[in-house]
Amino acid sequence: MPWKVPYSGISNRLGLEEAEALVHVLGQDILMKGPTAQQFEREFAERIGVKHALAMTSCTTALFLAAQILKLQAGDEVITTPQTFWVTTWPMLARKCKIRFADIEPNTLNIDPNTIEPLITEKTKAICVVHFGGQAVEMDAVMALAQKYNLRVIEDCAHTPGACYKNRHVGTFGDVGCFSFQSLKNMTTGEGGMLVTNDDKLYEYAARLGTLHMHGEMMERTDKRIGPYREPEYYRDWHAQNAFNLDYVDGQFEVGNNFRMSDLQAAVGRVQLRKLDQNNDRRRAIAHRLNEGLRAIPGITVQAERPYAPHIYHLYSFFYDPQVVGASKDEFIRHLEQVEGIQIVVRFFPVHLLAEFRALGHQYGECPVAERLYFENQMQLPIYSHLTDEQIDHMIQGVRRAVEKLSA
Ligand SMILES: Cc1ncc(COP(=O)(O)O)c(C=O)c1O
The missing domain is CATH 3.90.1150.10 (Aspartate Aminotransferase, domain 1)
Known part of the structure; x- marks a missing residue:
C-alpha cells in the first residue's frame, strides 16, 4: 500500500528564492568557497550569537575537525551519549580515543548529566553532547562538570539550528559546535555543515586545517635557501613561501583537509537561514x-x-x-x-x-x-x-x- 504519510527525504521544500540565489551565484567567477560562503558564515554566526563560523561540507567533517583542533588523541577518554547517529562517535574512534557512554533521560532522550560524572577518570578529555531531535541538553549541568574537571565540550547540533537553552543558542556553550545542513535537517543545503566557536585560536586552527593547510608551531629559518635557490619572486603561494622562510618546531604538524562548503551550497544556505x-x-x-x-x-x-x-x-x-x-x-x-x-x-x-x-x-x-x-x-x-x-x-x-x- 502506498504511504499515506511517508517519511520525506527533505525537511522543507525549496523554492524560487533558493533557485534565484543559485542562479545569481552561477554568475560569479568562483564556485568553490568564496564570497557567498563567507557571507553565509557571517550571517550564521550573527544569527546564533557566536564569534566564528566555518562553512563545511557536512556535520561529519565538522566533528572530525573539532576532534582534530581539540587534539583528542589515542588513549584520551571522551564521554558521549548512546542516543545519536553513530557518526557522532566516528572522529573519536578514528583518533583511537576510548569512548564512554553515559545514559539518557527517559523523557527527552538527551544525555543525562547525572550519568556523566561517574564515568570521569584522569584520562577523560572531553564530553560530546548531542542536542537530540531538536531540544537542548541540560547545558548548565554539563558545563558545570566540564569546569569542575577541566574538560573540553563538543556540541553536536546536527538537529538544532535555531534551538536555544535559556535564551542562548546551542553550539555556543562548549568549545566547538557542529551543525548539519543535510537534506533532512531543519535548514538544508543538500549536504553541508557549520563549525562554530568563540575561541579565536581554535577558529584559526580550524580555518587552516579545514582548507588544506597544515598547522603547527613554526620558527623563522636562519638560512632561507633551499639548496642553491633563494625564494623566487613568482612564488605567490603562501605555502611555498613558508618552505623558504619557516621550519616546523620539532618537525611537528597536523595535516589539513578540504572540508570547504561551495558557494553554490552557501547560496541556498543563506536563503534557508532566513526561513x-x-x-x-x-x-x-x-x-x-x-x-x-x-x-x-x-x-x-x-x-x-x-x-x-x-x-x-x-x-x-x-x-x-x-x-x-x-x-x-x-x-x-x-x-x-x-x-x-x-x-x-x-x-x-x-x-x-x-x-x-x-x-x-x-x-x-x-x-x-x-x-x-x-x-x-x-x-x-x-x-x-x-x-x-x-x-x-x-x-x-x-x-x-x-x-x-x-x-x-
Ligand atoms: C546527531 C547527528 N550528528 C551528525 C550527523 C551527521 O551530519 P551530516 O550528514 O551533515 O554529516 C547527523 C546526521 O544525520 C546526526 O543525526
Missing part, C-alpha cells in the same frame, strides 16, 4: 497538534519540552507502552505501517551496541535507559513543513486505532 524561524515555527505547530491528539491515548506518552529549552522538532519522538497496550513495539509499528500507511522510523540504534563497539568490549546493560527505550518504547512519526493537516490528523487517528485494535 529558519518560520520553518521551525511550522514544525513546532505540527508537533504541538500531534501532542494534543496523542497524549489522550492510553499507552502513549509524548516527549517532555522544558520551558527554557524550546524544542524545534527535527524529529517527532513519542513513547509507546507495550505493557499498557498488551502488544510489542514491533507489532505496533507493523500495524501503523501496514494498516495505517504511516512510515515510522526509529532513531537511533544504541551506538554502544553496534558491532564496532561490541568489538571494543561494549555490551548490553551499559545504558539501561537508552536500551529499554529503543527496544520497547520510543519511535518517530514523520515531521516536515509540507505535511498537510489531513496527514497530521491521520497520524493521530492512526495511532489511536492501532492502540484500540491491539489492546482489544
Whole structure:
C-alpha cells in the first residue's frame, strides 16, 4: 500500500528564492568557497550569537575537525551519549580515543548529566553532547562538570539550528559546535555543515586545517635557501613561501583537509537561514497538534519540552507502552505501517551496541535507559513543513486505532 504519510527525504521544500540565489551565484567567477560562503558564515554566526563560523561540507567533517583542533588523541577518554547517529562517535574512534557512554533521560532522550560524572577518570578529555531531535541538553549541568574537571565540550547540533537553552543558542556553550545542513535537517543545503566557536585560536586552527593547510608551531629559518635557490619572486603561494622562510618546531604538524562548503551550497544556505524561524515555527505547530491528539491515548506518552529549552522538532519522538497496550513495539509499528500507511522510523540504534563497539568490549546493560527505550518504547512519526493537516490528523487517528485494535 502506498504511504499515506511517508517519511520525506527533505525537511522543507525549496523554492524560487533558493533557485534565484543559485542562479545569481552561477554568475560569479568562483564556485568553490568564496564570497557567498563567507557571507553565509557571517550571517550564521550573527544569527546564533557566536564569534566564528566555518562553512563545511557536512556535520561529519565538522566533528572530525573539532576532534582534530581539540587534539583528542589515542588513549584520551571522551564521554558521549548512546542516543545519536553513530557518526557522532566516528572522529573519536578514528583518533583511537576510548569512548564512554553515559545514559539518557527517559523523557527527552538527551544525555543525562547525572550519568556523566561517574564515568570521569584522569584520562577523560572531553564530553560530546548531542542536542537530540531538536531540544537542548541540560547545558548548565554539563558545563558545570566540564569546569569542575577541566574538560573540553563538543556540541553536536546536527538537529538544532535555531534551538536555544535559556535564551542562548546551542553550539555556543562548549568549545566547538557542529551543525548539519543535510537534506533532512531543519535548514538544508543538500549536504553541508557549520563549525562554530568563540575561541579565536581554535577558529584559526580550524580555518587552516579545514582548507588544506597544515598547522603547527613554526620558527623563522636562519638560512632561507633551499639548496642553491633563494625564494623566487613568482612564488605567490603562501605555502611555498613558508618552505623558504619557516621550519616546523620539532618537525611537528597536523595535516589539513578540504572540508570547504561551495558557494553554490552557501547560496541556498543563506536563503534557508532566513526561513529558519518560520520553518521551525511550522514544525513546532505540527508537533504541538500531534501532542494534543496523542497524549489522550492510553499507552502513549509524548516527549517532555522544558520551558527554557524550546524544542524545534527535527524529529517527532513519542513513547509507546507495550505493557499498557498488551502488544510489542514491533507489532505496533507493523500495524501503523501496514494498516495505517504511516512510515515510522526509529532513531537511533544504541551506538554502544553496534558491532564496532561490541568489538571494543561494549555490551548490553551499559545504558539501561537508552536500551529499554529503543527496544520497547520510543519511535518517530514523520515531521516536515509540507505535511498537510489531513496527514497530521491521520497520524493521530492512526495511532489511536492501532492502540484500540491491539489492546482489544
Ligand atoms: C546527531 C547527528 N550528528 C551528525 C550527523 C551527521 O551530519 P551530516 O550528514 O551533515 O554529516 C547527523 C546526521 O544525520 C546526526 O543525526
